[in-house]
Amino acid sequence: MKQAIELTTEAQFSWAIAPSEQKAPFQENTLVSPEQLTSVNKEDRWKLGLITSADTPIDSVGELVKDVPVVAINFHAFTDGRGFTLARLLRERLDFTGKIIATGQFLPDQVHYFARCGFSGFVLPDQESVDTSRTSLNAFSEAYQISWDRPEPLFRRM
Amino acid sequence: MIIAKPDAQTKTTMYTYSEIDQRIVDERVEQYRDQTRRYLSGDLSEEAFLPLRLQNGLYVQRHAPMLRVAIPYGLLSSQQLRKLSYISRFYDKGYAHFTTRQNIQFNWPKLEQVPDILAELASVQMHAIQTSGNCIRNTTTDPFAGVQEGETADPRPWCEIIRQWSTLHPEFAYLPRKFKIAVTGNSETDRAAVQFHDIGLQLRKNEQGKTGFKVFVGGGLGRTPVIGTVINEFLPWQHLLTYLDAILRVYNQYGRRDNKYKARIKILVKAMGIDTFKAHVEQEWLFLQDGPATLTTKEVDRVTSHFSAPDYSQLPEESETLNRSLASNKGFANWYKRNVSSHKVKGYAAVVVTLKNTGVAPGDITATQMDHIAQLADRYSFGILRITHEQNMVLTDVRKDDLFQLWQELESQSLATPNAGLLTDVICCPGGDFCNLANAKSIPVASAIQQKFEDLDYLHDLGDLSLNISGCMNACAHHHIGNIGILGVDKKGEEFYQIMIGGSAGHDASLGKILGRSISRAEVPDAVSRLLAVYLEQRLENEPFLATYRRIGLTPFKERVYETGH
Numbered sequence: 001m002k003q004a005i006e007l008t009t010e011a012q013f014s015w016a017i018a019p020s021e022q023k024a025p026f027q028e029n030t031l032v033s034p035e036q037l038t039s040v041n042k043e044d045r046w047k048l049g050l051i052t053s054a055d056t057p058i059d060s061v062g063e064l065v066k067d068v069p070v071v072a073i074n075f076h077a078f079t080d081g082r083g084f085t086l087a088r089l090l091r092e093r094l095d096f097t098g099k100i101i102a103t104g105q106f107l108p109d110q111v112h113y114f115a116r117c118g119f120s121g122f123v124l125p126d127q128e129s130v131d132t133s134r135t136s137l138n139a140f141s142e143a144y145q146i147s148w149d150r151p152e153p154l155f156r157r158m
Numbered sequence: 159m160i161i162a163k164p165d166a167q168t169k170t171t172m173y174t175y176s177e178i179d180q181r182i183v184d185e186r187v188e189q190y191r192d193q194t195r196r197y198l199s200g201d202l203s204e205e206a207f208l209p210l211r212l213q214n215g216l217y218v219q220r221h222a223p224m225l226r227v228a229i230p231y232g233l234l235s236s237q238q239l240r241k242l243s244y245i246s247r248f249y250d251k252g253y254a255h256f257t258t259r260q261n262i263q264f265n266w267p268k269l270e271q272v273p274d275i276l277a278e279l280a281s282v283q284m285h286a287i288q289t290s291g292n293c294i295r296n297t298t299t300d301p302f303a304g305v306q307e308g309e310t311a312d313p314r315p316w317c318e319i320i321r322q323w324s325t326l327h328p329e330f331a332y333l334p335r336k337f338k339i340a341v342t343g344n345s346e347t348d349r350a351a352v353q354f355h356d357i358g359l360q361l362r363k364n365e366q367g368k369t370g371f372k373v374f375v376g377g378g379l380g381r382t383p384v385i386g387t388v389i390n391e392f393l394p395w396q397h398l399l400t401y402l403d404a405i406l407r408v409y410n411q412y413g414r415r416d417n418k419y420k421a422r423i424k425i426l427v428k429a430m431g432i433d434t435f436k437a438h439v440e441q442e443w444l445f446l447q448d449g450p451a452t453l454t455t456k457e458v459d460r461v462t463s464h465f466s467a468p469d470y471s472q473l474p475e476e477s478e479t480l481n482r483s484l485a486s487n488k489g490f491a492n493w494y495k496r497n498v499s500s501h502k503v504k505g506y507a508a509v510v511v512t513l514k515n516t517g518v519a520p521g522d523i524t525a526t527q528m529d530h531i532a533q534l535a536d537r538y539s540f541g542i543l544r545i546t547h548e549q550n551m552v553l554t555d556v557r558k559d560d561l562f563q564l565w566q567e568l569e570s571q572s573l574a575t576p577n578a579g580l581l582t583d584v585i586c587c588p589g590g591d592f593c594n595l596a597n598a599k600s601i602p603v604a605s606a607i608q609q610k611f612e613d614l615d616y617l618h619d620l621g622d623l624s625l626n627i628s629g630c631m632n633a634c635a636h637h638h639i640g641n642i643g644i645l646g647v648d649k650k651g652e653e654f655y656q657i658m659i660g661g662s663a664g665h666d667a668s669l670g671k672i673l674g675r676s677i678s679r680a681e682v683p684d685a686v687s688r689l690l691a692v693y694l695e696q697r698l699e700n701e702p703f704l705a706t707y708r709r710i711g712l713t714p715f716k717e718r719v720y721e722t723g724h
Contacts (some may be wrong), residue, residue, distance in 0.1 A: 081332030
């Protein structure tokens with residue numbers, strides 16, 4: 001299921017990121033690490049989001065993502081392509097229907113591929129990056145492969 | 159150009175773009191045009207521009223940028239070759255270079271003109287997408303695919319299916335390292351070196367006569383040469399893309415990213431062990447198998463229909479004209495012996511046009527030669543050409559009756575050197591003359607060897623012998639799989655060369671063994687000469703160099719090369 005893509009600047013981003021040393025309880029609309037989320041009561045988790053790095057193995061967060069409406073995947077380097085797989089597995093294997101947001105070091109020019117893999121939100125450093133990302137999102141009108149936005153390959157749609 | 163519609167009844171002998179294929183390539187050009195503009199205006203940093211230009215084929219080299227253009231599985235039309243010729247004249251210095259991966263490189267394009275070059279390419283259904291960068295590269299195959307005996311199935315449609323699947327694959331554009339796939343359809347002779355690729359696919363039929371693939375994984379050259387391991391003995395064709403997705407996904411998640419010299423899939427397969435690696439792939443595949451990416455008969459038929467056989471004439475097997483010319487012209491007979499090979503259709507032959515003239519960088523071709531070959535392809539071979547990983551070209555469908563005339567025309571353009579597969583058919587990277595990475599020059603070594611071994615009778619007597627020269631351990635010229643391999647190394651700022659022997663790229667894949675200490679450039683031709691002397695003394699009747707080496711071992715060769723007092 002395709003979601004509307006949200007592009008925001010860091011200044012406009014409505015979620016806070018909990019410092020790593022902070023302990024529960026957390027305020028509503030805070031992104032917390034897997035360890036922090038584990039320490040929160042299950043019934044309180046719906047107010048929070050999970051933030052995890054692009055190199056996180058899917059199995060280590062598989063249970064946690066069931067309780068949150070937002071997963072933020074944070075990139076330490078734009079070259080770390082594991083985040084693409086992580087997003088697809090969240091969507092296609094775990095049927096995660098909440099928001100998947102990219103944060104950290106990624107390039108506006110990568111946003112097209114990210115969106116195809118299941119990301120639905122991007123936090124960017126400034127308005128210029130937001131504009132570039134919008135261009136990137138609309139760069140291609142078709143694609144060969146299956147992905148989250150196109151569950152069937154081109155050859156089955158022709 | 160006239161673009162055949164997918165539903166048109168026009169017969170084609172190579173894949174022609176659908177409206178959507180064309181649109182994707184056109185959109186890519188516009189995307190890159192915008193990225194280049196932002197880079198030149200300072201809006202895009204060097205670091206951010208790097209992966210974007212690489213994935214469009216643009217390196218920044220020693221003297222100038224270098225643009226690598228994909229020739230999908232080495233197949234090219236005369237019209238496309240004319241466009242490449244035009245690009246080399248208009249945007250470059252009037253020549254280009256064929257690589258060992260069936261691609262073509264322009265050595266002197268201007269960075270700001272690259273978007274225009276890409277637009278020119280798109281106008282003839284070509285592109286430079288993913289010819290560099292840590293992504294899935296151009297798929298390669300047997301340059302004689304479809305025309306020679308011994309083929310289980312034609313690999314070209316499968317290569318095109320893989321091309322489409324890999325093009326702008328959203329999940330695998332930022333892999334730990336580059337990723338290369340090769341396909342062969344020939345169970346007797348592997349001319350695609352599939353066991354030296356990240357994934358190698360060998361088409362085969364099972365006992366029920368069904369088509370599938372033997373899948374090799376984790377082969378490669380470079381710093382750590384490894385022969386691929388079989389991960390699947392028989393993968394039914396329907397599952398090709400889901401299985402590739404599964405392998406790539408395991409690699410993308412587990413491949414090392416902390417050290418680029420340990421980032422290729424071969425290192426991962428070695429580290430995990432093939433059984434664990436396979437278990438990961440199988441587990442991943444469970445989720446993908448039989449899913450929507452499973453190939454359909456309709457799609458395979460659609461792609462296959464693009465590779466129809468050309469309109470061959472009914473000809474007798476023997477050609478009187480050919481036999482007469484062979485008897486009367488020694489030069490033609492020499493060329494015929496080395497550069498012409500058999501064809502599955504009676505009265506036809508395949509012709510190798512070697513780009514290995516002494517004094518010219520192996521694989522280099524001038525714009526004039528390109529135009530000339532394009533014309534010859536139109537006149538003699540249905541307008542289609544192939545590029546080989548030995549950096550030569552092939553006209554695959556020539557009438558035997560026309561061979562003499564074709565040879566004369568090639569001669570007039572210095573394109574008829576009768577050395578296909580011989581010692582002087584050197585496989586060579588651009589080396590220290592052009593490349594940033596090189597430790598040593600490679601082209602002058604190739605030239606020195608070609609000069610020393612000019613005597614054709616001697617070369618023909620030596621027979622099949624591959625010689626590969628790489629200017630550094632990245633091994634672009636595949637020195638590990640040359641019967642004789644030469645590697646440029648740097649010793650305290652000086653260029654030295656390591657010699658190895660016994661490599662083979664075929665189904666009997668093997669890696670060359672290093673003889674001993676490295677030697678200076680001046681000593682290389684003499685060392686090669688000594689290796690050949692040992693071979694000529696020791697060979698049994700009709701025994702090629704590789705077989706002699708395998709029979710007698712490294713020692714006699716080693717002793718002769720390092721013997722003093724000669």
